[in-house]
Amino acid sequence: MVTIEERLRVEEFLFKEARLADESRYSEWEALAEDDMHYWVPAEAGQDPDDGRISILNDNRTRLATRIRQLNTGVRHAQVPPSRMCRIISNVEIETIADGEYFVRSNVVLYEYRIQADKEMEVWPARVEHKLRMRDGEMKMFSKHIHLLNSEGPVRGLSFII
Amino acid sequence: MLDNSRPSEGIRFEELILDDRVHSTLYTDSEVFEAEMDSIFRNGWVFICHDSEIPKAGDFVRRNVGRDPVFAVRGRDGEISVIVNRCAHRGNIICQEERGNAKAFVCQYHGWAYDTKGGLVDVPYPAGFKGDFSCHGLERLAKVDSYQGFVFASFNPTVPSLGDHLGRATELIDRAVEMSPVGRINLSGGWVRHQLNCNWKMLPENDTDGYHVNFVHPSFAQAIRSNYDEAVLQDEESLKSEAKDWGNGHTELNFSPSYSRPLEWFGCAEDRYPSYSKALREAYGQEKGDKILLDGPPHAVIFPNLFLGEMNIVRFEPVAPGVCLHIHTPMYLEGVDDDVNQRILRQSEGALGPTAFLLADDSVIAERTQLALAGKGGWLDLSRGAEREVTDDNGVVVGHLTDETSNRGFWRHYKQVMQGPDQSSPTAAAAAA
Numbered sequence A: 001m002v003t004i005e006e007r008l009r010v011e012e013f014l015f016k017e018a019r020l021a022d023e024s025r026y027s028e029w030e031a032l033a034e035d036d037m038h039y040w041v042p043a044e045a046g047q048d049p050d051d052g053r054i055s056i057l058n059d060n061r062t063r064l065a066t067r068i069r070q071l072n073t074g075v076r077h078a079q080v081p082p083s084r085m086c087r088i089i090s091n092v093e094i095e096t097i098a099d100g101e102y103f104v105r106s107n108v109v110l111y112e113y114r115i116q117a118d119k120e121m122e123v124w125p126a127r128v129e130h131k132l133r134m135r136d137g138e139m140k141m142f143s144k145h146i147h148l149l150n151s152e153g154p155v156r157g158l159s160f161i162i
Numbered sequence B: 001m002l003d004n005s006r007p008s009e010g011i012r013f014e015e016l017i018l019d020d021r022v023h024s025t026l027y028t029d030s031e032v033f034e035a036e037m038d039s040i041f042r043n044g045w046v047f048i049c050h051d052s053e054i055p056k057a058g059d060f061v062r063r064n065v066g067r068d069p070v071f072a073v074r075g076r077d078g079e080i081s082v083i084v085n086r087c088a089h090r091g092n093i094i095c096q097e098e099r100g101n102a103k104a105f106v107c108q109y110h111g112w113a114y115d116t117k118g119g120l121v122d123v124p125y126p127a128g129f130k131g132d133f134s135c136h137g138l139e140r141l142a143k144v145d146s147y148q149g150f151v152f153a154s155f156n157p158t159v160p161s162l163g164d165h166l167g168r169a170t171e172l173i174d175r176a177v178e179m180s181p182v183g184r185i186n187l188s189g190g191w192v193r194h195q196l197n198c199n200w201k202m203l204p205e206n207d208t209d210g211y212h213v214n215f216v217h218p219s220f221a222q223a224i225r226s227n228y229d230e231a232v233l234q235d236e237e238s239l240k241s242e243a244k245d246w247g248n249g250h251t252e253l254n255f256s257p258s259y260s261r262p263l264e265w266f267g268c269a270e271d272r273y274p275s276y277s278k279a280l281r282e283a284y285g286q287e288k289g290d291k292i293l294l295d296g297p298p299h300a301v302i303f304p305n306l307f308l309g310e311m312n313i314v315r316f317e318p319v320a321p322g323v324c325l326h327i328h329t330p331m332y333l334e335g336v337d338d339d340v341n342q343r344i345l346r347q348s349e350g351a352l353g354p355t356a357f358l359l360a361d362d363s364v365i366a367e368r369t370q371l372a373l374a375g376k377g378g379w380l381d382l383s384r385g386a387e388r389e390v391t392d393d394n395g396v397v398v399g400h401l402t403d404e405t406s407n408r409g410f411w412r413h414y415k416q417v418m419q420g421p422d423q424s425s426p427t428a429a430a431a432a433a
């Protein structure tokens, strides 16, 4: 059981993280990630990250940094101009993993207006799992797993921060 | 029997495909698309799966051949059948799971049961069934054959042999499997299904287009600075890689000439995986082992739907004139340490699929191209480098990396297939009449 105070801090983090991603503020979003970050979009329901099956995205901190560098070049065509996005977060459940560390489940619906080729609205519903850590008075994430409902495909281009 | 009234009869492919250009309606027209489903995907050979995906008796995977749903299943005799996924009774899907193992396939509508060859073995309430079991099996693709474990099939009982279709391109497949010291690859890593809103032909075209790399992938080069820039991001003179037309629509970008040290194609130094290098040299001898380590895997399209994408295997799947799927899996190697396959997996996730450093950008360019071809359309140029390409001793046409040699090869074969035997060979038409 977490306190009301803890719940507020966790939810504040989720909203901020979502806003930075929605607005494609890549470096500010990246600053929320710890050195042991695991950013993962499995390709199959029930997938284990270590079972040798391919993922849609499977970034450790180094690869995530490369991803952000690529987006920041300004010539990542798939996000020029950036998608316009809006995510709705709900059903937030919080467990304490250790002192100051939380495992957070949420349901997210991301609306993406794709404006790089044809103008289209894409909807990305997902079950999301964060692992958060309070460090030096600030909430950070060290894991974000995004279980897309349609991970088994077909999946459209997904070059923004999910 | 195949229907003789070809849907392509009304389409004048000879006017839409010239040596130096193709017309955009080939990417947008629904009659062209229907004709392709018939002439290419039903009458010709199509890549289905790799035998490592279904190693045991009863193992199956679902696939599409063009738009026709099928499943490939290994029988008790070890042979692989490719079976249309449609109940012979009232047409329900027979094989519902994407992959798995089954002793029999029982239809969930009225319970007809089939064996792993598609033969009907049981009908509930048999007194009312007056048919003949042997006439009510599932439809099987007439031809199934494989090369180095790559399983191909065709609906056409009179299709020329798989060997005829692959021709010289067997060498490309050999090169892929010889990345393994035991000559075997393993496609057990699962597939990611990436949808692009463009015509399916843009996939084989773009995957062997060496001209776009500087322009579509500068963000990759800037963010990563890998061996990729040495292979492709240089001025025209110093680019040593080649675009190749292997015949029968099989095409390649050969990056090997640009590599100067072993495992450069793998983005690492040779001493990173010493037991891998050692195993290759022991298996193939010093000279050939050195060559494999230096040259790396092929980057080649096997017409119409298989891409040997270096350490990835890709299937192309047409959905509609303006929609297709690019479906990839890591090309795992047998007989190597796990860390080599781990690297292959991570590179596969990085290069291909919806979030990839490379393909996400290719896909948006393809979707913009599809938009530009809407309406009446116009001509797309294919002439680059036609004067400077040469034919080597094996009959393979070799061009500069940035030349359209590969895409001309794709379209030359496409035109021949789409025109059919009645146009390309008058004697065959006369014999048929």
Ligand code: FES
Residues within 6 Å of the ligand: B087, B088, B089, B090, B091, B092, B107, B108, B109, B110, B111, B112
């Ligand atoms: S449709 Fe399959 S048993 Fe009737």
Ligand SMILES: [Fe+2]
Residues within 6 Å of the ligand: B206, B212, B213, B216, B217, B358, B362
């Ligand atoms: Fe590309």
